[in-house]
Amino acid sequence: MDRSMIGRRGLAAGALLLAGAGAARAQAWPARPLRLVVPFAGGTTTDLFGRAIANHLTQALGQTVVVDNRSGAGGNIASAAVARERPDGYTLILGTSGTHGVNASLYRDPGFDAVRDFTPVVPFVTAPVVLAVRPELGAQDFAGLVELAKRRGRPLTFASAGNGTTGHLSQALLDLRAGVQTVHVPYRSGAQAVTDLLSGQVDAMFYHYLPLMQHVQEGKLRVLGSTGARRTANLPDVATMQELGLRDFVVEGWWAIYLPAGAPREIVDRLNAATNEWLRKPEALETLRNQGVEPLGGTPEDLAARTTAEVAKWRDIIRDARIEPG
Numbered sequence: 246m247d248r249s250m251i252g253r254r255g256l257a258a259g260a261l262l263l264a265g266a267g268a269a270r271a272q273a274w275p276a277r278p279l280r281l282v283v284p285f286a287g288g289t290t291t292d293l294f295g296r297a298i299a300n301h302l303t304q305a306l307g308q309t310v311v312v313d314n315r316s317g318a319g320g321n322i323a324s325a326a327v328a329r330e331r332p333d334g335y336t337l338i339l340g341t342s343g344t345h346g347v348n349a350s351l352y353r354d355p356g357f358d359a360v361r362d363f364t365p366v367v368p369f370v371t372a373p374v375v376l377a378v379r380p381e382l383g384a385q386d387f388a389g390l391v392e393l394a395k396r397r398g399r400p401l402t403f404a405s406a407g408n409g410t411t412g413h414l415s416q417a418l419l420d421l422r423a424g425v426q427t428v429h430v431p432y433r434s435g436a437q438a439v440t441d442l443l444s445g446q447v448d449a450m451f452y453h454y455l456p457l458m459q460h461v462q463e464g465k466l467r468v469l470g471s472t473g474a475r476r477t478a479n480l481p482d483v484a485t486m487q488e489l490g491l492r493d494f495v496v497e498g499w500w501a502i503y504l505p506a507g508a509p510r511e512i513v514d515r516l517n518a519a520t521n522e523w524l525r526k527p528e529a530l531e532t533l534r535n536q537g538v539e540p541l542g543g544t545p546e547d548l549a550a551r552t553t554a555e556v557a558k559w560r561d562i563i564r565d566a567r568i569e570p571g
Contacts, residue, residue, distance in 0.1 A: 274334050274512055278309040281502075282327050282338045284320035290453075293536065294370060294500050295339045298520065301529075305519035310337075318352075319409060320344035325356030328363065332505040334512035337366070342499045343409065346555030350563040351409045359556055364508040365548035367520045368541035370533055371499040373473030374411045375454045375483065376419075377466045382448055387469045387489045390449070394425040401427045404447040406435035409568075414559070415451035415472050415496045417566035422491040442466070451496070454480060455537040472496040478534060499541065501548050513545055 279302070283295035292314060299310040315323035324344045330336040338344075343351075345359040357363075376387070384390035394401045403419075405412035408431050416429050430447050432438040435456065442450045443465055451472065460466040471483045474495045486494035502520060504513065523529050524542040533540055 274515075275306055275308040277335065278311055279306070279334070280311050280313050280336050282313045282315055282323050282336065284315060284323035284338065284341070284344055286316040287314050290536070291339060291341060291500065294538075297532065298339070298369065298502070298523070301523040302516070302519055305522065306515070318355075319348055321348055321352060321355040321357070324348075324359075327503075328357040328505060330505045332364065332507035332509075334504060334508055334516075336505065337516070338363075338503050339369070340501050340503045342411070342497065342555060345501065345503070345552050346499075347409055347414065347559045347563075349556045350560040351568070360549075360553055362506050363503040363552075364506055364513060365545045365552060366502040366504055366508075366513050367517045367545065368543045368548045368551060369500040369502060369520065369524075370538040371473075371497045371541050372453060372538040373471045373477060373485075373495075373497050374415055374451045375457065375471050375480070376415070376449065376451050376469045376486075377442065377457050377461070378449045378469060379442065379445060380464065380467050381445065384467075384469065387484075387486075390469055391423050391425060394423070394427060401425075401448040402430050403427050404430050404432060404438035404442055404450040404452075406438055406452070407431050407433065411472070411496050411498050412438075412451040413568075414562065417568060418494055418496060418562060419451075419486075419491075421562070421565055422486075422494050453498075453537055477539060479537065499551070500538075501541075501551070503548075517545055 281295055281299045283292050285291040295312050299312050302310045315326065320341060320343055324338060324340065327336055327338040348355045349359055378384050378390065384393050403416040405416065413429055413431065416427060419425065420427055435452055438450060439452065439456060441447050443460060457466055461468055468483055470486050470489050471477060471480060472486055472495060474497065476483065476485060502516065521542045524540040530540060
């Protein structure tokens, strides 16, 4: 037997040993508690979703999944920290449309690469925002709002929960797609923005519909459209911005689970299967829809494609809208 054949057999045996070792590690996982990093403070929407999925994964995996809230810099602090963790399946992050889509262009140096530095695991949930105005503004529908924006003596003012939020990005996209010029008024919180919208300090707002619904039912606010790719189950009579004539107008908050780059596929698949299993349960669907979101679910490849597309999409919109990076 020649030496080249011996060498090839040795390499093959080595590869099998490595594969076997990797499979053994994956089968032994998880051998200790896991940590799910939530890049925002306790009590936020992201935190509520993180605790819901952590509770389910704890039951599905037989190991405790601890929620670790790390807020700051629009989620960049937590994301950068997780990107540096070992890809052993014990540190996860609940990424968002901000951390793994918008922030790549909104910040000059977020401290991580949303595509390169993470292993996509599973898309979780998504939620559009709605366009709301006071009836006193005089816009009966979306067409009326656009007409008002074009003929009014001063620009319409749009409140948001802060720079780079879905509300801000929706306002910027409205200007681009409808050919109007409005003024962005950022607030420290969505609650403060809603208060000023109700009092007439600002004219309009793109925001999550659950905090607005009571005011809509009382006739204090009027919803003119939704930013989703399709109408939501909770608002079947509200047309999307695309249905209202604005091309490529989709602005959705979304949440998804990632691991650090290089995580074993076996671990990715187990986390993916456990999450998808939960999202199919009727009680999970009811819980999520009561929170104003729609389940996503899907494969790691689905999430990889979403992440790449969102980074590219918001890079172009932020550039065209001349939103200054932080």
